Amino acid sequence: MKALFFVIVLANLGLFMWEYRNGAFAPVVQAPLINKEPLLLLSEVNNTHQEAQVVSESEPKAPEVASNESSQNELSSVPPALPVDGPEPASGTLSELPQLSNAECYEAGPFEDLQSVQSWISQVQGSENDIKTVDRDDQIISGYMVYKPAEKTPEQSQEVLKMLKDKGITDVLLQGDEISLGVFNSEDRALVLKNELQAKGFAVQIKPRYKTKTRKYIQVLANEVIMQSLQKRYNNDAEFVIKALDACP
Structure with missing residues (x-):
């Protein structure tokens, strides 16, 4: 047993001397990191991203200014549009519009009773001297x-x-x-x-x-536009007619 112990001890001493000669116990010098990105924690990554956004917003936008200047130069090079001949917009007040035609004599009817006559006269824009009621026998x-x-x-x-x-x-x-x-x-x-x-x-x-029945007619000095408007109110009555006369009697 003693002989085996001395053999193990000698083997360990031989291994130790071999490692010492190969520099296993020499001090290790850490080589500097070249072109290596440092490792960052998650919180440090977020802070770094926010700082980059602040820096990018504070920097002037030179390319965009250049783009605006080029667009302005292009617009300035376009020739101005020539005026097109055409009707000019209407100008002036309502008093400058063409006036309605002069009053003429018209006959309207027939009316079945005096109440219908009075109702129609109230819609005519005229004085009593310009309105005359006429009775006529009709078939x-x-x-x-x-x-x-x-x-x-x-x-x-x-x-x-x-x-x-x-x-x-x-x-x-x-x-x-x-x-x-x-x-x-x-x-x-x-x-x-x-x-x-x-x-x-x-x-x-x-x-x-x-x-034979006696019916009433109205002869009135009035404007053509007014007469046309009143005629439309009696479109459902086939007998009712407004016609122009040569002159009011």
């Missing part, structure tokens, strides 16, 4: 008659009248050479009877009947 429709036209001879008309009564059409009346089959206030009702008789084979027709 107006009083009804619509369904009739059978006259036959060639009175005898033939009597035969047709008898034939109609025999077929149950009793509301018939001989008026001259024509045979009246009914008079109605409405044209639509007269048309219903006409269609019924034609379906039974009778050739009948409709015609209006007239009567």
Whole structure:
């Protein structure tokens, strides 16, 4: 055992001497870091980024100024636009607009009663001396008659009248050479009877009947534009007309 111990000791001494000769125990000199980025903590990275932003904002923007100067030079080199000939905008006040035509004489109507006349006169811009009411007898429709036209001879008309009564059409009346089959206030009702008789084979027709009625008209000295405006209010009345006269009586 002692011999083995001395062998181990000698081996360790031999290893120690070999390492000493190879410089294992020489002092180590740390080489300086060249072109190496230092390691930074996360908090140090954020601070460094904020400082870089402040520095970049404080620096003048030279390239942008140069760009603005170049754009101004380009604009200055463009020739000014030439004026285009055309209508000049309207100028002046409303008093310079063309005036309406002079007043002329017009007749409006018909009016059924004095109340309608007064209502219409109130809408006309004129004095009482320029307005005159006139009464006139007109032929107006009083009804619509369904009739059978006259036959060639009175005898033939009597035969047709008898034939109609025999077929149950009793509301018939001989008026001259024509045979009246009914008079109605409405044209639509007269048309219903006409269609019924034609379906039974009778050739009948409709015609209006007239009567005389006194109606009122207004003659007024007024402007054409005013008259046209008032006419539009009576567009639903086919009989109402405003017309120009040569002169007011």
